[in-house]
Amino acid sequence: MRLFLSLLLFCALPAAARAQLLAATAKVEITDRNSGPVNDPAWTKALVLKHGDTVAVIVTVDAVAIGEIGKIPNSYLASVRSQLQRDLGIEPKNVFVNASHCHHVVRTDSDRMTVQAVKEAWKRLEPVKVGAGHGFENRIQENRRMWLKDGTQADVRRAYSMPRDEDVVSTGPIDPEIGILRIDRTDGRPLAVLYNFAAHPIHGVPSGGNTADYPAFASKAIEENTGGDAMAFFIQGCAGDINPSKYKDVHQPHDAEPLGNLLGLSVLRAWRKIETKDTGTLSVVNETLALPRSPDFAQRMSAIEAEQKKLLKQMQGTSLNFKTFLPLYVQYKVTGEYPSYYSHRYMHEKAIGREALKKLDEENRVNMDQYLRNINIMEQLTRLQTNWDLLKKHQAEMMAGGSKTIDAEVAGLRVGDFRLITFPGELTVEIGLGLKKGAKQPNTFVAGYTNGYLYYTATTKQRSNTGYAQEDCDARVAPEWQKIFESKAVSVLNRLER
Numbered sequence: 489m490r491l492f493l494s495l496l497l498f499c500a501l502p503a504a505a506r507a508q509l510l511a512a513t514a515k516v517e518i519t520d521r522n523s524g525p526v527n528d529p530a531w532t533k534a535l536v537l538k539h540g541d542t543v544a545v546i547v548t549v550d551a552v553a554i555g556e557i558g559k560i561p562n563s564y565l566a567s568v569r570s571q572l573q574r575d576l577g578i579e580p581k582n583v584f585v586n587a588s589h590c591h592h593v594v595r596t597d598s599d600r601m602t603v604q605a606v607k608e609a610w611k612r613l614e615p616v617k618v619g620a621g622h623g624f625e626n627r628i629q630e631n632r633r634m635w636l637k638d639g640t641q642a643d644v645r646r647a648y649s650m651p652r653d654e655d656v657v658s659t660g661p662i663d664p665e666i667g668i669l670r671i672d673r674t675d676g677r678p679l680a681v682l683y684n685f686a687a688h689p690i691h692g693v694p695s696g697g698n699t700a701d702y703p704a705f706a707s708k709a710i711e712e713n714t715g716g717d718a719m720a721f722f723i724q725g726c727a728g729d730i731n732p733s734k735y736k737d738v739h740q741p742h743d744a745e746p747l748g749n750l751l752g753l754s755v756l757r758a759w760r761k762i763e764t765k766d767t768g769t770l771s772v773v774n775e776t777l778a779l780p781r782s783p784d785f786a787q788r789m790s791a792i793e794a795e796q797k798k799l800l801k802q803m804q805g806t807s808l809n810f811k812t813f814l815p816l817y818v819q820y821k822v823t824g825e826y827p828s829y830y831s832h833r834y835m836h837e838k839a840i841g842r843e844a845l846k847k848l849d850e851e852n853r854v855n856m857d858q859y860l861r862n863i864n865i866m867e868q869l870t871r872l873q874t875n876w877d878l879l880k881k882h883q884a885e886m887m888a889g890g891s892k893t894i895d896a897e898v899a900g901l902r903v904g905d906f907r908l909i910t911f912p913g914e915l916t917v918e919i920g921l922g923l924k925k926g927a928k929q930p931n932t933f934v935a936g937y938t939n940g941y942l943y944y945t946a947t948t949k950q951r952s953n954t955g956y957a958q959e960d961c962d963a964r965v966a967p968e969w970q971k972i973f974e975s976k977a978v979s980v981l982n983r984l985e986r
Contacts, residue, residue: 508615509767509903510538511671513680513719514608516601518550519698520559523593527697528704530592533721534605535671535680537903538613539770543578544901546682547585547602548721550700551594553941554587554912559594565939567599568606575603576610581774584899584910586938588724590689590701615674617766620906620931623666623758628702628747629687631660631917632731633950633957640955644731647874647958649867662686662730663917665924666755667723667933669906670762678718681710683755684908684933686725686917691732694741702732705748706755713756720755723908724937726920728944729959767904773983774900777976778893779942780966785883792876792956799865799872806855806862813859816852827852875961882943882964894964897939898973900980905931907984909977910938913945916959919970923977932981945969 515533519526530550537544547568552558554565569580585602595601632644634651635658642651667684689701707720714720732747808816820827826834828845836842901908907929915936923934936945946959951967953960 508539508674509618509770510613511616511679512536512609512612512614514605514612515719516605516608518594518598518601520593520595523698525695525697527693527695527699530590530594530698530700532598532602532605533719534602534609535682535719535721536606536609536613537770539768542770542772543582544770544772544903545572545578545583545606546721546723546901547583547606548723549585549587549594549598549602550590550592550704551587551598552589552591553937554585554939556941556943558591559596560587560598561596564599564602568602571599571603572606576607578606581899582772584901584938586723586910586935587941588689588700588703588722589727589914589937590699590703592698592700614679616679617672617674617764618904618906619670619672619762619764620904621668621670621758621762622931622933623668623683623754624664625666625685625751625754626662626664628733628750629662629664629730630733630735631662631729632735633660633729633959635659636955641950641953641957641960642871642955643729643957643959644735645874645958646736648871650736651867652864660729661917661921663726663921665933666751666758667725667906667908667931668755668758668762669903670759670764672764678714680719680721681714681755681759682721682723682906683710684723684725684935685751686727686920687730687732688727689724689732689744691735691744691747692742693745694743699744702744702748702751705745706752707748709749709752710755710759713752714759720752723933723935726915726917726934726936728914728916728936728946729950729957730917765904769902769904771902771984771986772900773980775898775976775980777896777898777972779896779969779972781886781889781892781894782882782964782966784966785879785886788956788961789876789879789883791954792872792879795954796869796872799868803862803865804858806858808855808859813856817856820849820852820856872956875956875958878958878961882962885964894942896942896973898976898980899939900984902984905929907932907981908935909933909981910935911945911973911977912936912938912940913942913965914959916944916946916950918947919945919974923974926978927981929981929985934977945973
């Protein structure tokens, strides 16, 4: 009955309207209010697009992932798609669901509320005009991968300490581009703003409450400055190795709101320059890849264990512990020439004077240097152990699963001049930069975290990093996955132009 009424509503539109692109939006809150303090709500937002017989649904979810980790179960995507196909006749492959990757705690029945949002939007379809463009923002994000002097790479995580500053040579790139789809009603009033941007939303807020992080604040800024009629949709990009800026700051509370405000204003600055037009272009391509599972878990774990043994042998005992090391270290850094006492004592030539103090200083400096070396080795060991645990986890999953491949959707969406290629993994930024650089058409953008979750999908070179960053170890796919995906992505983008 609902499907019949929806079709009846659509058929009642004038013929000219039926030939136009139609769109509508809706959102439903999915916050788990029983999980602790809430700073701001989590939403599932739906954008429904229709032209002729083609329907595309874009859903954004304020959650860490679509399945695998977090509160959204692995059954979510199939459940949403099956209900929409049954009740509205929407093809499953035409439903795109993107997780922002924020760490908000959402309800486990978010599938039901997502379907509700789509159905509400379906009832509101109206003719629209669209335009595409891009903005720029480089102040709120940083690449978390660091190249070290020994040729390895490490990453910036709260799970372990940073390498020494003197060991860091350079850092990786960011992607400052914001991909924007502007959708206006025919009278010019804004209906929706989609913006694609790459950075982990893991900064948090001073209260420590659950938050949708910087995308929530960015969307709020956008919506409040577009007359209150538009809905903002954040589409997470290739953020696998992109942190929010100053992610490890320990001198002030973490606050995602300023970052979100900066992003929102950058979106608005670009959005205002985008011209919209009537268009009949709406196309969807969706293909499933069988990506090879990583065959080298055991080999990489053994390599980490060998490195751990090597590091342990380099540790040496000293007469110091932390209680005695810290005051000595401060004392010797405050004054380098006369650390043990005031200068006049060093001017005595007797045993109680200069020679005795110099000998004591030499002994203390040797012990402090070794203690610092031990600390550095300990920090390396913690990084290695954390990443060894990730490899162990995925090895167990592979052995339990039995299959040598992992299915992954590669989907493409074109709305007017806006083009989007999606993938379910945490794509690292170099992959997105490469795809966009090689794209034949302008306004081509890339989104990870869409239609499932495959953990990290780092580049082939990153997967071979002997420094063992998280993106390299928290991965289930073999190194050759990148070539397979990029080839398919190009094919999908080409098909969108037919």
